[in-house]
Amino acid sequence: EAGVAQSPRYKIIEKRQSVAFWCNPISxxxxxxxxxxxxxxxxxxxxxxxxxxxxxxxxLPKDRFSAERLKGVDSTLKIQPAKLEDxxxxxCASSLNGEVEQYFGPGTRLTVT
Amino acid sequence: xxxxxxxxxxxSVQEGDSAVIKCTYSDSxxxxxxxxxxxxxxxxxxxxxxxxxxxxxxxxxxxVTLNKTAKHFSLHITETQPEDxxxxxCAASIxxxxxxxxxxxxxxxxxxx
Numbered sequence: 001e002a003g004v005a006q007s008p009r010y011k012i013i014e015k016r017q018s019v020a021f022w023c024n025p026i027s028x029x030x031x032x033x034x035x036x037x038x039x040x041x042x043x044x045x046x047x048x049x050x051x052x053x054x055x056x057x058x059x060l061p062k063d064r065f066s067a068e069r070l071k072g073v074d075s076t077l078k079i080q081p082a083k084l085e086d087x088x089x090x091x092c093a094s095s096l097n098g099e100v101e102q103y104f105g106p107g108t109r110l111t112v113t
Numbered sequence: 114x115x116x117x118x119x120x121x122x123x124x125s126v127q128e129g130d131s132a133v134i135k136c137t138y139s140d141s142x143x144x145x146x147x148x149x150x151x152x153x154x155x156x157x158x159x160x161x162x163x164x165x166x167x168x169x170x171x172x173x174x175x176x177v178t179l180n181k182t183a184k185h186f187s188l189h190i191t192e193t194q195p196e197d198x199x200x201x202x203c204a205a206s207i208x209x210x211x212x213x214x215x216x217x218x219x220x221x222x223x224x225x226x
Contacts, residue, residue: 004156031212042117042202042216043157056211091156100145100212104156 002027004105006092012111018080021108024073025094031055033102034067034077035091043091049075050098082112115140117205119217126193127225134220136203137185143205146186147214148177151200161188164208193224 005024013019025032030051035043046065048055051072060067064083069075079086089107116139126132138146144165149157163170163177163186170177174193179186190197200221204214 040219042119042204042218043214044216045213048211048213056213093156095212098212100206100208101147101159101162102212102214103159104149106154106156 004092004094004103006090006105006108008108009106010109010111012113013082015084015112016081018078019082019110020076020078021090021092021110023075023077023092023105025075025092026096026103028096029094029103030072030097031095031099032069032075033093033095034075035093035104037089037091037107039088046077079110082110084112086110087112115143115205115207115215117203117215117217119203119220121220122218123221123223125223125225128193128195130193132188132190132193132197132222132224134188134201134203134222135185136187136205136217137183138205138215139184140205140207141181141184142207145206145208145212146177146179147204147206148175148188149202149204149216151202151219153199157202190222193222195224195226198222198224 032049034046037043047057049069067077091107093102093104147162151157176189203217
């Protein structure tokens with residue numbers, strides 16, 4: 001069974017630029033999560049989707065972050081404009097229809113200079 | 114909201130020794146407690162989990178214990194091997210409530226030869 005796929009794996013941008021990350025969950029997983037992991041910390045949930053609907057985006061900085069999952073499968077997370085403090089690893093995870101067991105992708109390491 | 118504290122932040126053991134990582138949580142409604150292993154450049158991997166209706170769970174060299182009264186849970190790794198070296202994260206969640214995971218800050222485990 002293929003795992004959660006993410007791309008790109010690494011991205012370096014200057015502050016105020018925009019960036020987008022892509023995630024393809026495990027086949028059949030209806031629930032998709034985006035996490036932000038700052039160096040030396042645990043992952044922090046940004047947004048949770050159930051199919052193509054948002055379940056929880058309470059910790060998403062909506063003035064600069066957006067995410068979509070239009071067809072209920074893959075998802076994109078966008079940052080515009082980026083700030084230095086956005087430097088982190090962005091992790092995508094999925095679970096089977098909201099089950100507690102979440103499976104993570106390899107992440108995208110973002111560096112904002 | 115939920116707050117999860119994890120100790121120690123770093124742990125160094127000799128190969129073959131045991132390692133113990135401890136976590137405390139604040140929300141008594143939390144009922145699902147997974148442990149993740151994160152190797153360098155990879156996403157977190159679920160290694161074991163426990164639900165609030167049991168006090169202990171084992172899987173080969175790994176065990177997790179839960180004390181609901183004290184609101185703490187621990188990961189025990191016996192007969193440690195160099196490949197156990199990684200960052201370990203505990204997390205807590207309330208099942209059925211969106212299953213949002215709140216992570217601890219991580220423990221860097223180093224198994225020395």
